[in-house]
Amino acid sequence: MKVTEYFEKADGKTLISFEVLPPLKGGSMQAIFDTLDPLMEFKPPFIDVTYHREDFTYNRRPSGYYEKTAIRKRPGTVGICAAIMHRYGVDAVPHLLCGGFTKEDTENVLIDLNFLNINNVLALRGDARKFDGKFVPEPDGHKYAIDLVRQVEDINNGKYLDKNIENGISTDFCIGVAGYPEKHFEAPNLSTDLEFTKQKVDAGADYIVTQMFFDNENYFKYVDSIRALGINVPIVPGLKPLTKLYQLNSIPRLFYINMPEELSKGIMAAKDAAGRKEVGIEWLIHQSKELKKRGVPCLHYYTMGDVETIKRVVEAVY
Numbered sequence: 001m002k003v004t005e006y007f008e009k010a011d012g013k014t015l016i017s018f019e020v021l022p023p024l025k026g027g028s029m030q031a032i033f034d035t036l037d038p039l040m041e042f043k044p045p046f047i048d049v050t051y052h053r054e055d056f057t058y059n060r061r062p063s064g065y066y067e068k069t070a071i072r073k074r075p076g077t078v079g080i081c082a083a084i085m086h087r088y089g090v091d092a093v094p095h096l097l098c099g100g101f102t103k104e105d106t107e108n109v110l111i112d113l114n115f116l117n118i119n120n121v122l123a124l125r126g127d128a129r130k131f132d133g134k135f136v137p138e139p140d141g142h143k144y145a146i147d148l149v150r151q152v153e154d155i156n157n158g159k160y161l162d163k164n165i166e167n168g169i170s171t172d173f174c175i176g177v178a179g180y181p182e183k184h185f186e187a188p189n190l191s192t193d194l195e196f197t198k199q200k201v202d203a204g205a206d207y208i209v210t211q212m213f214f215d216n217e218n219y220f221k222y223v224d225s226i227r228a229l230g231i232n233v234p235i236v237p238g239l240k241p242l243t244k245l246y247q248l249n250s251i252p253r254l255f256y257i258n259m260p261e262e263l264s265k266g267i268m269a270a271k272d273a274a275g276r277k278e279v280g281i282e283w284l285i286h287q288s289k290e291l292k293k294r295g296v297p298c299l300h301y302y303t304m305g306d307v308e309t310i311k312r313v314v315e316a317v318y
């Protein structure tokens with residue numbers, strides 16, 4: 001079923017969903033099951049699986065020269081989605097990237113997904129590779145998520161890249177896109193970023209999932225700004241627990257978001273690691289309860305493999 005159909009069917013009730021990361025190359029699928037098995041009691045209608053573009057590593061050769069190798073460290077998104085659907089009977093939402101894909105690669109992935117009966121995707125641009133500094137698309141790939149949305153829409157209408165294909169089957173993908181309550185870091189300002197988000201919806205996106213935030217006011221203001229642009233699609237809040245001291249700096253650095261003063265003070269004042277974790281969990285429970293009270297369509301948790309924390313939070317709000 002489509003993600004948006006679950007929201008319609010829920011009729012105002014807040015759903016719970018999770019995002020998981022593929023294991024590092026060489027790792028086992030069991031890591032995903034170990035994360036999800038304890039969370040299935042909360043009946044998530046869908047589970048997102050992230051996609052990871054290849055990155056470059058530089059290995060020193062005996063001659064002293066460095067050899068550049070491209071490695072995808074977390075492969076397996078499509079296979080993991082199929083395995084999740086098979087094991088739990090819930091829908092899986094693969095993240096689909098512009099980065100690392102030509103249009104032809106994208107089309108072929110969409111065909112695989114369709115054959116596997118996976119009919120939800122989250123269409124994203126992807127981040128820059130570490131060594132590129134800025135986002136570089138494939139020579140025949142997409143530069144922005146909106147172009148990916150358009151390609152998914154094309155195949156939904158039976159339009160393939162090869163113009164010789166006549167009467168190609170139409171797929172029926174439900175398309176999610178990313179939204180940034182505190183602005184995407186490359187956007188010159190929030191209103192420009194909102195305008196680009198509107199364009200993704202106008203191009204065919206069915207719902208928005210937000211970047212994490214720790215201050216619900218940012219989400220509420222974001223929803224108001226999006227609605228003011230005439231966009232009525234569901235806006236799913238993305239939520240992540242902050243449980244470790246170093247995350248006070250790493251989360252703002254990696255995700256370009258602010259930490260509320262009260263949260264950072266609470267974390268810094270805690271006596272030890274266990275105390276800091278408690279502060280982070282209580283914060284997320286409070287955030288989740290308030291969002292639920294305000295009738296958000298779904299609480300979408302970025303699990304990051306920390307099943308114990310996520311379980312405690314969801315138990316408190318479910």
Ligand code: FAD
Nearest residue numbers: 050051095124125126127144145178184186187193196211
């Ligand atoms: P876009 O919508 O293309 O926007 C990128 C930037 O370009 C923005 O600043 C936007 O304002 C600007 N822009 C958009 N359109 C135009 C235009 N036409 N002209 C000029 N500027 C424009 N990354 C991964 O690698 N794998 C994942 O699985 C993954 N999952 C994610 C899930 C969620 C819910 C979120 C919020 C992010 C996720 N990301 C993931 C990170 C995401 O790929 C990055 O944030 C990326 O930098 C932007 O992706 P986007 O789809 O928002 O890009």
